[in-house]
Amino acid sequence: MSLLRYESQVRPPIVDGNKDYHQVTEDICRPVETKPSKLWWVGFIISLGLLGFGFVSVTMEVIYGTGQWNLGKTIGWGWDITNFVWWVGIGHAGTLISAILLLFRQGWRTGVNRAAEAMTIFAVMCAGQFPIWHMGRVWNGFFVLPYPNTRGPLWVNFNSPLLWDVFAISTYFTVSLLFWYSGLLPDMATLRDRAKEKWRKAFYGVAAFGWTGSTKHWQRHEALSLVLAGLSTPLVLSVHTIVSFDFATSVIPGWHTTIFPPYFVAGAVFSGFAMVQTLLLITRKVLALEDYITIEHIEVMNKVIVLTGSIVGIAYLTELFMAWYSAVPGEQYAFFENRLNLNSPYGWSYWLMMGCNVLSPQIFWFRKMRRNLLVTFFMSILVNIGMWFERFVIIVTSLYRDYLPSSWSTYYTPTIWEIGFYLGTFGLFFTCYFLFSKYFPVIAIAEIKHILKKNGDNYKSQMDKVENESIEKFADDELHHGDHH
């Protein structure tokens, strides 16, 4: 019996082309084992340049203090925390794809999970920069940890959402890294066993941890993946929930709302999937992996985008309704004057957010659009612009005019160092991603092989045989693997 599990003919194949196990290995290892293209070098050098700019910007901030940024008493959080929430949000898609879709037994995740998880880890690394450097006296950064100190010991405030964030983000980073790397072990072993050059043998030999593919190891590996997925699922939901608590537990108009946790999580998934689309559309083209990251994958992810985009839209409307219904003047002013009124100083950012996040994804109700690569790419950028402005709207339009008109802020614009810091995290993100795409298999080789005979294009036709079998015969085959052969 060559079919590991039956899958309906109706479902389109998710591995295209006439593949066998060896071909899968060849295809995915090729970019790792060949010299990088010119395009790779260009991208890599641009990323390094951005990273350098970010380095300079942060250095300026460390030397001269947070005064280098246009923050003040009124707008205490500006671009930095906007960027923090934006990056954390992007970091949600990877774990969603690898953990939640694993629990839901979604076969298509195997084509995209490795790259998406890597993206998650890099995005969380970028996110972490902002609160850390925002501290100003960053050399005292370890004060956020509960360690026995000479000040009492005076413990950190365990009741504070900002401390919850410390735990949430660091746990999320650690668990994502472990999940990602444990999945990488078998593929690193594949690269090790194929390696011809000495350095490659040594590098992948170390990276593979001595993985052999023993049946007992696979059994434990499967158990580990399943439990880690089970742990990561509530974890990924908790992380953005806790990030939203940074706002929701305060009494600032526009923040003081119970809808934030689900609204933030939906937004995170929304922006995360958009970033996955941006990266994978380029990756599949440049590394010639169209057979593994197929148009089906893109379409499914576009469906997630239209779903989560609409959830976010409902959340925006609910917020408006609640502001009106609450009859609290402060809330109403924050929503109807500071945001909704296009002629108010930041009105434009609210409508930009609405346009990018709520209106534009509706195009994905049309199948043709979901399967159009150009539209998808354009949309993926648009969504992330929109999601950046969502955080900007929440933070800046709530802060710049609070309860006391005498302390209202003037128009806040970032300084060059704030912009440089943001661009620097792009540098960090893409430098990591370029290195990843060069030295790591961007698709989970073992997992593709695992689903190949169920979802592979050339194996799909064999489902016919099973389709015409009697139920008794099928059940018998499933229960007694290969007994009759």
Added chain:
Amino acid sequence: MSVKKFIVGNFYDEAVLFPAVKKVRRAGYKIHDVYTPFPIHGLDKEMGLKDTSLHVAGFIYGITGTTTAVSFITWALTVDWQINFGGKPFFSLPAWIPITFELTVLFAAVGMVLTFCWLCQLAPFVKKDHFNPRSTDDTFVMAVECTDKTSEAEGIAFLQSVGASEVSVQYRETGWWLGRYDRDTTRFGKKVEAAV
């Protein structure tokens, strides 16, 4: 350190591998291990391997994390240094749920991965042997351990008869790098089937 002899057969189709494992075990050969490029569900059962209890370890690590968080925060905020936040009780459990949850997940995940690495003896710089480097590519490699009574020729012929493509005899020094399955494996036809 003793040297052991193995009869190693290559398979290229899991559909052939499954019945082969059964037949080899039924014939009384001792399968040292089967190396596969990806997880094959049911193969562990077919080989008579016991279930892993890694998830139980994960649960224990998890509740350790829960207890650590709750007991430490309770001690820090109610005993060691009480801080009055707007007249709220010192023991404010609901506000500790996020950190408690995060530590539960952190302990469980880190603990499980370390346990996994320990059980499988995986670590950087560890070198192990799996008889055929193609087993991480497209080949399912079955290694049958030879004892004094095993006839080499018969063993090779038998593996070929159950569908192995290339069969070779290989010698390996025994040690932990070859894995330690004796404790995990039950004899065919004894415990596993008795339990069913």
